[in-house]
Amino acid sequence: MMNQPLLQKKDNLTSIQSARLSFPALDQSVNDHPLVYFDNAATTHKPLSVLKSIDQFYSSYNSNVHRGVHSLSEKATEQYENARKSIQGFINAESAQEIIFVKGTTDAINLIAQSYGRSNIQAGDEILITEMEHHSNIVPWQILAEQNGCKLNIIPFNEKGELILENLDQLLSSKTKLVSVVHASNSLGTVNPIETIIRKAHLKGIPVLIDAAQSIQHGKIDVQKLDCDFLAFSGHKIYGPTGIGVLYGKKTLLEEMPPYQGGGDMINYVSFEKTTYNELPYKFEAGTPNIAGGIGLGAAIEFFQSYDINSIIAKEQALLKYGQKKLLEVPGLQLIGTAENKTAVFSFVLKDIHPHDIGTILNQYGIAVRTGHHCTQPVMAHYKIPATVRASLVFYNTEREIDFLVEKLHAVNEVFK
C-alpha cells in the first residue's frame, strides 16, 4: 500500500522511541561503530514507507503526469496530486492551488525573488531579512538588488543568537516591500518569534515570506493561523526525498505573480503571437516535475503525521536539554547559539581545535556531524569564528548517542592536549 508508515501508533511514547526502526540507513556501522547520525539539519534519513513509495512509482506505474489518458499516467497523476493535498492538509493551506512543488527551499525563495520581487519591488525599495539567514535567503535578494537596485535591511541578533526586535518598527519602513525571515536557524537552532514579525509587518501592509526549512520537521505549522504570505520548505529535511520542496503562497498573491519559468505544463494556450498561462499551481511548475519526489514527499508527510506532534516536540526538547548539559561537561567547549527557544541543534567550538579536525576524528567513531559555516557566513562573522561543529538531532536520536558524542569529544581533547 502507498504511503503506509510502518508505525502508526499515535500518542504513544513507545512508538516515538522505536521510530528509528523505520529508518533502514540508521541501522549500519561506520568505521566499525554503530552510526550516530547527527547531521539532520543538512538532511534527515528516509523511512521505509518513503523508500517504498518511490520504488513503487518507478517499478509499477512510472509515467508522466497531467497529460496522459492511459492508466499509468492517470495513476501517477492521482498519486502526485494526492501528495499535494496531503501537504495542503499538513500546513493547513486553504487550497491545494497554493501548494507549488519546487526543488526545495532555495528554489522557492528564488522563485519569489524573480517573480514577486521583480514585479513588486523597485529601485530604492527594501527587503528586510535577519542576520541569521541561510545563504539561500540572502543571495537571491542580492541578485534581485543587482537587477533592480533594491536594498537589503538586516534585523541583528544578540550574543545568545536571539533576534533584537526593539527596532523592528523602524526597520519596517515605508520603503520595505517584503520581509523574508528564517523560522529556525540552521546554525544556531534559534526559533524566531515569526508571529510577532508577521503581525507587525502586516500592520504596515508588508507581506512576509517564512523560510521553514528548519522548522517544518520540528513542530506544527498552520499557514492560515500564522497568516504568512509565503512559506518555503525542503522535502529532504522532513524525512522525504531530495530535489523536492514546497512553496506555499496565498492564492491572491500567486495569481498576481508572473510565471518564473516557461515551458510545458505551465501554459493554457501557446501561439507565436500570444501565450496564456495555466491556472495555479501549474503556472509555476514548468516542465516535467519531480514526480517520484512529490509522491515520496507525500509519503514523508503521512509518516510524520502518523506520530503525535507533541510527543515529537517533547522528545526533541528533552534531547536538547540533555545535550546542552552534557556537552558543557567537555572542558573548553563553547556552545554557539544559546537562545531560550531553540531546536535540538548544538553548534560549538572546542578550544582552538579546528572544527574539521573534530569532525574527522568523530567520524572515526561513526559519529556524523557537520563542520563549517553551514551556509551562514554572516553568523560566523558575528561570532568572529570561521566555523563550528554542528550536531543536529531529531526524534529518532537518543541520549545514549549524545553520551557517545561527549565521550569522544573528551577523546578529541586528549588528542590535542
Ligand code: PLP
Ligand atoms: N534555509 C535554511 C534555514 C536551511 O537550513 C537550508 C538548508 O540547509 C536552506 C534554507 C536551503 O535548503 P535547500 O538546500 O534544501 O534548498
